[in-house]
Amino acid sequence: MSIAFTRTQLILGGARSGKSGFAQRQAEGLPGALLYLATAQALDGEMDDRIERHRAERGARWQTHEAPLALAEAIAAHSRPETVLLIDCLTLWASNLLFAEADLTSAIDDLTAAIAAAPGKILLVSNEVGLGIVPDNALARRFRDMAGTINQAIARTVDSVVFVAAGLPLVLK
Ligand SMILES: Nc1nc2c(ncn2[C@@H]2O[C@H](COP(=O)(O)OP(=O)(O)OP(=O)(O)O)[C@@H](O)[C@H]2O)c(=O)[nH]1
Numbered sequence: 001m002s003i004a005f006t007r008t009q010l011i012l013g014g015a016r017s018g019k020s021g022f023a024q025r026q027a028e029g030l031p032g033a034l035l036y037l038a039t040a041q042a043l044d045g046e047m048d049d050r051i052e053r054h055r056a057e058r059g060a061r062w063q064t065h066e067a068p069l070a071l072a073e074a075i076a077a078h079s080r081p082e083t084v085l086l087i088d089c090l091t092l093w094a095s096n097l098l099f100a101e102a103d104l105t106s107a108i109d110d111l112t113a114a115i116a117a118a119p120g121k122i123l124l125v126s127n128e129v130g131l132g133i134v135p136d137n138a139l140a141r142r143f144r145d146m147a148g149t150i151n152q153a154i155a156r157t158v159d160s161v162v163f164v165a166a167g168l169p170l171v172l173k
Contacts, residue, residue: 008158018167072114079118090126
């Protein structure tokens with residue numbers, strides 16, 4: 001099932017909700033060159049295997065670039081009128097920012113400006129992390145708040161927002 005797409009779309013969902021697969025199918029339904037911008041870093045063997053599986057599933061139509069922190073710069077460098085950029089995912093980008101002790105407000109401003117200025121199509125994947133119990137430690141609470149703040153800022157910026165649960169899309173905007 002695909003959802004109407006104009007130029008920019010945010011795809012939210014919980015862990016293993018099917019959001020990445022949904023975003024990939026949305027992108028593959030569009031004409032143009034497909035570019036995957038990964039924010040994940042392979043820090044252990046399990047993540048290596050996961051990334052390998054994702055690369056194999058994407059197939060030969062896709063090019064991959066990694067941007068754990070400099071997402072705005074990567075969008076500016078790779079977006080062209082004929083490209084479809086899939087950014088997966090903003091939640092890991094938030095945790096990379098947190099560990100790098102980066103300035104969240106200016107990182108969000110740079111990212112929203114880059115999305116608005118990009119000439120090509122952009123899909124962004126993000127986790128909806130705040131639905132469970134309140135975490136019992138300050139770092140996890142800070143991360144949860146950052147993730148929510150980023151999702152709201154990106155949702156304001158993009159043309160459409162979809163929430164994926166159990167593999168099924170619900171249009172929010
Ligand atoms: N560095 C890197 N990361 C990748 C690559 N392909 C996918 N990833 C990462 O893999 C992650 C998504 O995979 P999963 O963690 O299996 O997805 P999930 O969130 O559990 O499940 P869904 O809700 O179904 O998306 C994203 O954070 C991507 O950044 C790649 O080629 N390089």
